Amino acid sequence: TWGRARNELLKTVGKNNFTTWIEPLRIVDLCDGIAAFEAPTKFTRDWVSRNFSEPMLHELRKAGALVERIEIRVAELRAIPAAELGKPKVRKPVRTHDEADLPGAPLDARFTFDSFVVGKPNELAHAAARRVAEGGPVTFNPLFLYGGVGLGKTHLMHAIAHELQTRRPDLRVLYLSAEQFMYRFVQALRERQIMDFKELFRSVDVLMVDDVQFIAGKDSTQEEFFHTFNALVDQGKQIVISADRAPGEIKDLEERIKSRLQCGLVVDLHPTDYELRLGILQTKTEAYRVQYPGLQLADGVLEFLAHRISTNVRVLEGALTRLFAFASLVGREITLDLAQECLVDILRASDRKVTIEEIQRKVAEHYNIRLSDLVGPKRVRTIARPRQIAMYLAKHLTTRSLPEIGRRFGGRDHTTIMHGIRKVEELRGADVQLAEDIDLLRRLLEA
Ligand code: ADP
Numbered sequence: 173t174w175g176r177a178r179n180e181l182l183k184t185v186g187k188n189n190f191t192t193w194i195e196p197l198r199i200v201d202l203c204d205g206i207a208a209f210e211a212p213t214k215f216t217r218d219w220v221s222r223n224f225s226e227p228m229l230h231e232l233r234k235a236g237a238l239v240e241r242i243e244i245r246v247a248e249l250r251a252i253p254a255a256e257l258g259k260p261k262v263r264k265p266v267r268t269h270d271e272a273d274l275p276g277a278p279l280d281a282r283f284t285f286d287s288f289v290v291g292k293p294n295e296l297a298h299a300a301a302r303r304v305a306e307g308g309p310v311t312f313n314p315l316f317l318y319g320g321v322g323l324g325k326t327h328l329m330h331a332i333a334h335e336l337q338t339r340r341p342d343l344r345v346l347y348l349s350a351e352q353f354m355y356r357f358v359q360a361l362r363e364r365q366i367m368d369f370k371e372l373f374r375s376v377d378v379l380m381v382d383d384v385q386f387i388a389g390k391d392s393t394q395e396e397f398f399h400t401f402n403a404l405v406d407q408g409k410q411i412v413i414s415a416d417r418a419p420g421e422i423k424d425l426e427e428r429i430k431s432r433l434q435c436g437l438v439v440d441l442h443p444t445d446y447e448l449r450l451g452i453l454q455t456k457t458e459a460y461r462v463q464y465p466g467l468q469l470a471d472g473v474l475e476f477l478a479h480r481i482s483t484n485v486r487v488l489e490g491a492l493t494r495l496f497a498f499a500s501l502v503g504r505e506i507t508l509d510l511a512q513e514c515l516v517d518i519l520r521a522s523d524r525k526v527t528i529e530e531i532q533r534k535v536a537e538h539y540n541i542r543l544s545d546l547v548g549p550k551r552v553r554t555i556a557r558p559r560q561i562a563m564y565l566a567k568h569l570t571t572r573s574l575p576e577i578g579r580r581f582g583g584r585d586h587t588t589i590m591h592g593i594r595k596v597e598e599l600r601g602a603d604v605q606l607a608e609d610i611d612l613l614r615r616l617l618e619a
């Protein structure tokens with residue numbers, strides 16, 4: 173019964189929630205109207221009872237179980253008991269691979285370095301993550317990874333944690349989302365265990381906080397995060413942070429935190445490009461070939477998907493998964509036609525193409541110059557530079573050729589356009605402000 177209910181839950185609560193919260197539960201009893209579970213940590217227990225006991229109950233009943241309520245207790249390996257916290261930390265070597273004694277989020281076993289496809293847009297982030305994962309002396313602190321949704325931030329963080337667990341089982345690695353950090357913090361406040369909380373978080377060797385933008389505007393959580401952060405940095409402990417944008421662009425985040433976050437290495441994951449998308453599709457296809465032996469994949473399908481689907485890798489993966497499942501159900505070869513038929517909604521959604529006009533408008537707005545100047549002949553730097561940026565974006569965000577772009581920039585020659593693009597590429601590396609401007613514009617345009 174639980175097995176069936178579980179399968180249903182996977183659909184209703186979504187994959188992420190499922191792996192994080194439902195999967196770690198073990199059913200220990202189902203009688204007298206009570207379904208009893210064991211959770212690996214107190215944290216999981218509380219979170220699940222608060223957020224998932226309703227759906228669990230519902231699905232269990234649907235699967236035919238006569239249950240009135242759900243009970244969840246903590247499995248024997250509990251969160252670090254308060255009494256243990258004061259003691260000098262001696263790690264029991266056998267316990268390194270369970271997260272039971274650290275209040276972190278479970279790691280997704282598939283998010284490893286091996287399964288991460290490296291391309292131009294993410295090579296820097298990947299290299300930095302690798303460096304941290306070596307577990308050597310701390311070279312940059314924190315490592316701050318940022319980028320749009322579905323570009324691999326969480327994947328990289330989990331990969332770091334996996335790798336560290338293998339290489340340095342002695343290290344206490346704590347990975348959690350900023351939301352969980354806040355939840356833990358609020359809970360500690362409520363239960364008057366704030367000292368325990370502080371000590372726990374200050375006793376880790378590597379702290380990884382995912383989606384830190386979440387704590388923006390949450391004052392006391394920010395405050396606590398700041399102190400935790402400083403304490404760890406002072407002890408020379410590694411911190412890895414992710415967010416959906418650069419530290420300076422997170423609204424309602426205290427200045428002192430912003431500047432702290434900028435102290436280490438800030439790297440961004442750029443929107444995927446065609447080559448990276450194709451690489452990811454090819455890698456995932458290998459796995460599907462094993463899962464669905466005998467399925468034929470026509471030439472050009474992956475190229476088509478890489479070309480047509482947006483930059484979000486999650487969407488890309490979803491499309492491929494659906495395509496293989498669909499093809500195996502109907503017993504057909506995966507062709508371009510089949511892909512178009514079965515992915516019509518995804519393809520339509522990512523069809524929103526950015527136009528050169530939109531780019532020009534946004535760039536002019538951003539730099540507060542007139543559109544007519546942007547495409548006009550003036551050569552002063554304050555106008556010429558934004559113009560070059562607009563050219564650069566036109567090249568990167570549309571499929572227009574250089575002569576076509578030139579035509580829309582007041583009839584400029586394609587070599588002028590190429591020169592402008594090169595210039596921006598050259599400056600990007602050195603000029604942080606410019607790089608951030610471009611990122612921002614890019615995000616605005618692709619939103
Ligand atoms: P983010 O945290 O940045 O929103 P995730 O790390 O959750 O994104 O990635 C979304 C999905 O895309 C995950 O399933 C992840 O494995 C996959 N993914 C992202 N980037 C890559 C990559 N470079 N190679 C392989 N898979 C990737």
Ligand code: MG
Pocket residue numbers: 325326327382383
């Ligand atoms: Mg994420």
